Structure formats: C-alpha cells, structure tokens
Amino acid sequence: MSDLAGAIRTGDRRALSRGITLVESTRPVDRPDAEALLDDLLPGTGGAVRVGISGAPGAGKSTLIEALGGMLVADGARVGVLAVDPSSTRSGGSILGDRTRMEALSRNPAAYIRPTPSGGTLGGVARRTREAMLLIEAWGAEVVLIETVGVGQSEVGVAHMVDQFVLLVSPGGGDELQGIKRGVMELADVIAVNKADGDLAAAADRARGEYAAAAHLLRPRHAGLATPVLACSAREGDGLDQLWAAVTERHRALEDDGRLGKLRTAQAQEWFWSEVRDGLLSEIDRDPAAAGLADRLEREVVAGTSLPPAAAREVVSALRERPSAG
C-alpha cells in the first residue's frame, strides 16, 4: 500500500485510479488495504477547494466542468472531478462514458475525472465519494469538483462533503427545475444560469432575475454571504471566470473568519457519526434473529398494531443481549 500511496503522492494518475478502485471495492477483503492506504495519505488531504456542482439533466453540467476545469488547469491548478452517477457501476463502461463527455479535460495530465458509483449500501455512496475525494487531494488536486445530477438524494450527501455547492440551471427556469429535487435549490451557495448565449441569452437573463428573486427569499447558507446568481455559457466559456471568482471569494471569506474550519470539523463529525449509525444498523442485518425481528416489527408498525418506540426498543435489546456473531 505504501508504494501505491507514494505513487499517488507523486501525482501518478494511474496509481490514483488504482487507489480509488480499491476504496470503492465492496469486497470486505479489500477494506483493510483501502483503509491502510487512506491512513497513509490522510495527512496530505484537505488542501483542495471542494465544490459540488448540481443541476438537472440537460443543464450542461459536463460542458461546464469541461470548460471550468480546462480554465483552472490552464491557470496551473490540478483538478479532480468526481461524477456521482446514479447509473454507473464499477465496470469501466461509465468511465468511458465520462471520458467522452469531458474529452479534452480527461486527456489533460493535470486533471483527473472519475465517475463515483451511487446506490448500494447504507452510506456507501457518501463514503466512497468522500474517500475518493481524499485520494484526489493526496494526489495533489487544488480543486475537487463533485458533479451530481439534481434528481436524487446524492445532493444532500455531497453538500455535506463540499465547501461550496453550485447549482446549475437552464434558462427555461421553473420548467427545467421540475427535474430538480426539492431542497437542492436551498443547498446552493452559488446559482448559475447556463446557456446564456445565442437565442437563449435573453431568456437566461430573465431566469437569472427569477432565481435572484427566489434566492432573496432564502436565508443565505452562511450568514452575511448572500447567494450570488450569475449567468454563464459553458459552451462559449463566458462567465466562467465570474463563477469561479464567486466561489473562491466565498471560500476565502469562510477561510479568513474560521468558518471553513468549523464547517469541515462539523462535516468530519457528521461523517463519523453517520458511519457509526450505519455500522450499528448493519449489525442488525448481520444478526439473523435481530433482522427477522426487525422485519416483523416493521410490518406491525406499518399495520398500526405496534408503536415504533416500543418496537424499536425490542430490536435494540435483541441486538444488545447477544454479543457479536462475527
């Protein structure tokens, strides 16, 4: 593992890929190696600006990331991209898919693009994405962009692991937004209306106004930092510098007054306790008696014949009264 860790530290993209494949592995036998690798690399993590980028399908997320990433690497930054892909498996298929989606960027040695599988076990998505992000930071990325399709639960998970959350929308406004899960808009630190070019320029400006009005109705995510609403064209590359300026300006503000540190501390604690919760819940599945009891009681709760607190206490006792099987 320490060889792999060393190779990742030197900025070897193929080593990084091997490392992420290892931490993504769901085979229990791989877990000790994965955690040895992560422990080894942990001191070199935390240095990147962590940015979530969400938007409905068709909002132009990949085009934006291709353009924004290209701009950042041209400025000398090393950039990692994680695409939370509900459809992706750990097979290569969707990696190739992503390669073709962000072709130029993926060929740039200063960039690393990787789909991160969603779905799967309790907290698994968030864990794998978080760990992949740490490896990318150890690899030397100054910026990590985490792309999520704004239709699932993944946004909330991603919002808990990034410093800034950018919501990308289409000029059509509300109609496209129907595709965005409720709550996603309120996660946004920055809202960008894409496709502000050609025939859509006017519509984009109108949409920008609508979103600015809506954002005004929401309490800013960080007190004193209003939510900027910008127009941009990922295709033409217009407005990306303003978008990035807005992100970095917020980042610096949070860094300077110590809120970034507090945010990351809170995220680490939340990650720890969510892993504890998930770990305890999966003990139920690993204990056939407790699992069977939980199934029966859940049915009774649904049928309205059992009260959840009492039913839950039965499950907890069943698990506590017997020491671990494994």
Place this chain on the structure above:
Amino acid sequence: MSDLAGAIRTGDRRALSRGITLVESTRPVDRPDAEALLDDLLPGTGGAVRVGISGAPGAGKSTLIEALGGMLVADGARVGVLAVDPSSTRSGGSILGDRTRMEALSRNPAAYIRPTPSGGTLGGVARRTREAMLLIEAWGAEVVLIETVGVGQSEVGVAHMVDQFVLLVSPGGGDELQGIKRGVMELADVIAVNKADGDLAAAADRARGEYAAAAHLLRPRHAGLATPVLACSAREGDGLDQLWAAVTERHRALEDDGRLGKLRTAQAQEWFWSEVRDGLLSEIDRDPAAAGLADRLEREVVAGTSLPPAAAREVVSALRERPSAG
C-alpha cells in the same frame, strides 16, 4: 391505564392532558405506562387531517391557528393544536402562555391546545410530539394542527409526521424570511401570506406574487399537486376558508389516489427506524467504555488523524463485543 384510555376516548380533555403529560415524561419509570396507554389507544388513531403550520416569529401563527381553529370547531370539528415550543419546558408556564395566546380557542371544549417541548434527547422531540398527536386523535380530533417556529430543526421533524405542511409568511417577504431556516420553504405544501389587511393589503399581494414565482421554481412536493400560494388575514379572518379548502382539497386528492396511505406508511417506517438508530446510539452512552472510545475517536477524526469509517467500526465492535450492561 385502561381507565385513562377510556376517559380519553370519551373526549375528556383533562384525561387527554394527563395522558400527554405521561407520554412526555422523561422518567424511565413512566415509559411502560405511557406505552401501555398508547398501545391501548393505537387502534383509534390516524383519523385526523394532520397539518403542520410553520412561520417565522411574528408571522402570526398563533392568531391564524386561533382563527382557523375557531372556524373549524364552529363547523363541528374537534381540533387539537400542538405548539412545538423551543422555549417550553414541561412546567405549566408555557401552557399558560399558550392559553393566553389562543384564549378563545383554548376555552372551547371541542379544541385542545398544548405546547409540546422541543429540545432534549435524541429524537425525543419528534417522539413526544408524534405520541401526543396520536393521543389527540384517540381523543377524537378530526384535525391536528402542529405549530412550529420556522427557525429550528423542528420543521423537518414535523414535516415527517404531518399530511400537509403550511408555511405562513409576512407581507415583508424576504426580510422576514431571513428568520426562516433554509429548506423550510421547500417543505411547504401550501404557502399563505398573512396580514393581507389594512395598510399591508397591497404588500401582501405583492409578496403573494413573489412567493408564487419562487414556488414555481420548486418541484411540487406531490407530483401533479402544485403549491398554492394564498393571501389571508388571520386577524380579520379573511381567506381562512380558502386556505383550509386548499389543504382539504390536497388531502382528498392524496387520499383518493392512495398516496396518503403510502405517505403515512413511509412515515411510520421512518419513525420506527429513527427510533432504532437513536436507540442504538444511546446504547453507546449507556456503555462507559464505548462512550469513552467514541469521544476519543471523534477527537481524532476532527484532528484528521483517524478516518471516520475505521473509527466508527471500532466503536461498533466495542459495543457489539460486550453484551448489554442491562
């Protein structure tokens, strides 16, 4: 307990108060009686329209509930009101406070008003409020109104136990809304702009337009059921019938197509599993060794010297390898 249950079933308000005090008790010795009572009454629950009413301080929630509740009892309904009061203790103080806040309604024998304490133990708030709601349904309420101040975590908890969530806002719009926690607006099934009377009538209408535009940017909570945005005057009693019509119309629609049943099933499952999670987590506190380990590892996680998944697994093993202290 069965006497108390019987008295509650007959619509005795003082018995209902005694029952709620019992289920709210944090003394472990009271818990068996509380659950015996709830088990006894469970078959008579679930019949009410469960409505959450949230809004920033000053939005006029109490005035609205006083007026709306009065209208509903005048129509022959029995109405229960639970006010999630962050400041309330189980001392009588804040009950009196509420009495004075909703004086006329509280004197009406067909109405029952009760503050429900927030704060306290893991999941405790939600549990006590849910159980109080069940007792109020067993008492015969056709409508349960749960008031929350839109500044805390309570809204999310309440949204998970009601059928409809009404957000009450002031004509001032954004400025008052600064007081509302992010995400609360997206919980809303119905948005009502209050104080649409006198000098504020015009401002209220403007605000109604702003909120309607913002609501249009959010995906409806239930597909095919847009989020109505209404203006009303709780003080003058104007628009309350339209507000209630909007709530009941949505309720009937969800009932007719079976979504209400699915919603309540999901809420019961979610309640059960959150109780299981909280119960398992509190086992850590009850086990000094595990609690100490968790504290130490949490500090290491925050310091960046331990990886949350590995640290969490240590805590889970520590708990699993020793049977319950009892």
